[in-house]
Amino acid sequence: MTDAPTPQDWTNAGFSTRAIHAGQEPDAATGAVVTPIFQVSTYKQDGVGGLRGGYEYSRSGNPTRTALEEALAAVEGGARGFAFSSGLAAEDTLLRAVLRPGDHVVVPNDAYGGTYRLVARVFGPWGIEHTPVDLTDLDAVAGAIEHGRTKVVWVETPTNPLLGVSDIAALAALARAAGALLVVDNTFATPYLQQPLALGADVVVHSTTKYIGGHSDVVGGALVVGDGAQLPVGLEGPTGTTLLTDAVAFHQNSSGAVAGPFDAWLTLRGLKTLAVRMGRHCSNALTVATFLRDHPAVDQVIYPGLEDHPGHATAARQMSGFGGMVSFRVGSKEKALDVCARTHVFTLAESLGGIESLIEHPAHMTHASVAGSALEVPDDLVRLSVGIEDVADLVADLGQALA
Numbered sequence: 001m002t003d004a005p006t007p008q009d010w011t012n013a014g015f016s017t018r019a020i021h022a023g024q025e026p027d028a029a030t031g032a033v034v035t036p037i038f039q040v041s042t043y044k045q046d047g048v049g050g051l052r053g054g055y056e057y058s059r060s061g062n063p064t065r066t067a068l069e070e071a072l073a074a075v076e077g078g079a080r081g082f083a084f085s086s087g088l089a090a091e092d093t094l095l096r097a098v099l100r101p102g103d104h105v106v107v108p109n110d111a112y113g114g115t116y117r118l119v120a121r122v123f124g125p126w127g128i129e130h131t132p133v134d135l136t137d138l139d140a141v142a143g144a145i146e147h148g149r150t151k152v153v154w155v156e157t158p159t160n161p162l163l164g165v166s167d168i169a170a171l172a173a174l175a176r177a178a179g180a181l182l183v184v185d186n187t188f189a190t191p192y193l194q195q196p197l198a199l200g201a202d203v204v205v206h207s208t209t210k211y212i213g214g215h216s217d218v219v220g221g222a223l224v225v226g227d228g229a230q231l232p233v234g235l236e237g238p239t240g241t242t243l244l245t246d247a248v249a250f251h252q253n254s255s256g257a258v259a260g261p262f263d264a265w266l267t268l269r270g271l272k273t274l275a276v277r278m279g280r281h282c283s284n285a286l287t288v289a290t291f292l293r294d295h296p297a298v299d300q301v302i303y304p305g306l307e308d309h310p311g312h313a314t315a316a317r318q319m320s321g322f323g324g325m326v327s328f329r330v331g332s333k334e335k336a337l338d339v340c341a342r343t344h345v346f347t348l349a350e351s352l353g354g355i356e357s358l359i360e361h362p363a364h365m366t367h368a369s370v371a372g373s374a375l376e377v378p379d380d381l382v383r384l385s386v387g388i389e390d391v392a393d394l395v396a397d398l399g400q401a402l403a
């Protein structure tokens with residue numbers, strides 16, 4: 001018999017072991033194997049200031065949320081995780097923590113539409129400028145960085161919906177040389193397929209609504225801050241330190257967009273099966289992408305796992321699989337709308353990353369908010385979130401919809 005692992009041991013455990021155990025010791029009072037839903041706002045103090053486990057009020061801390069935050073930090077290899085009520089709440093909190101009026105942000109020219117809207121239309125009026133740039137073009141990124149003024153380089157890889165792949169380590173070096181933070185939105189790849197902090201990123205952002213939650217039943221977001229990550233050069237932290245973890249913790253509590261206990265619990269339950277789900281998402285997506293590539297009604301298939309994808313080599317190097325998202329072009333808006341109307345197994349809906357397959361028309365749905373901007377997407381593009389159903393049924397469904 002070996003000794004039971006102590007909580008610290010999980011750092012060296014495999015991915016799924018961390019996802020299932022980190023931060024999730026059986027409940028001390030009851031032995032409950034699953035972290036309970038602590039549906040509570042406040043905590044009895046044993047005399048003034050006598051907190052049990054540090055809990056006083058659930059905006060500041062809640063045990064179910066703590067379990068999720070510790071598990072997220074463990075699977076991303078970060079110093080500390082923070083769980084929010086949505087991906088955009090996580091992004092908003094991070095940007096408030098690291099930007100001041102007059103600062104500048106480099107954003108991907110095919111960023112998630114909501115991220116772009118937040119940067120351009122919420123932070124813009126507060127004096128934050130931004131430059132959209134093609135992150136696959138390192139010279140263009142270097143040219144867009146304004147030394148002394150650029151405080152954040154925002155990375156998405158693979159991007160949404162065009163699945164562009166950029167080199168995280170190279171972008172981290174560019175950001176670091178400019179004293180800016182490298183932020184990676186790891187929603188599409190997930191920590192199972194890609195580890196941005198190990199590649200030099202300072203902080204990882206998630207919409208846990210997508211693959212981490214994984215069952216289309218909860219909206220949530222997260223930040224995971226890398227070990228030792230600092231605020232952008234020159235910025236003083238609100239608590240007297242320049243550690244990014246301290247600044248994010250202060251802002252999470254001060255702005256209060258935290259994940260509720262039940263949402264945290266659902267997200268944690270999803271996280272436990274992330275590895276097995278991602279394996280199936282990846283293999284189903286490759287089969288679907290190959291089928292579409294060979295289909296006469298399809299002009300172009302965009303999937304990083306196909307060798308003709310311009311980011312294939314980079315993806316193969318920095319990811320351990322190519323993900324579950326596939327986009328394709330059919331030549332006209334009418335044809336794209338027609339395909340979206342005719343599938344039965346693929347459900348017409350926004351969002352992605354759940355066990356069920358979804359189909360959508362980005363120009364009219366997820367990316368309608370960027371119409372007319374540098375981020376506009378082609379109107380003959382169809383995006384698939386390939387689920388974990390039997391792949392023969394997925395292929396047959398697309399076949400009849402394209403016929």
Ligand SMILES: *Cc1c(COP(=O)(O)O)cnc(C)c1O
Nearest residue numbers: 086087088112185187207209220
């Ligand atoms: C959905 C999404 C977001 C926003 O997350 P919400 O949970 O919807 O607020 C951010 N980035 C990417 C890549 C996303 O897909």
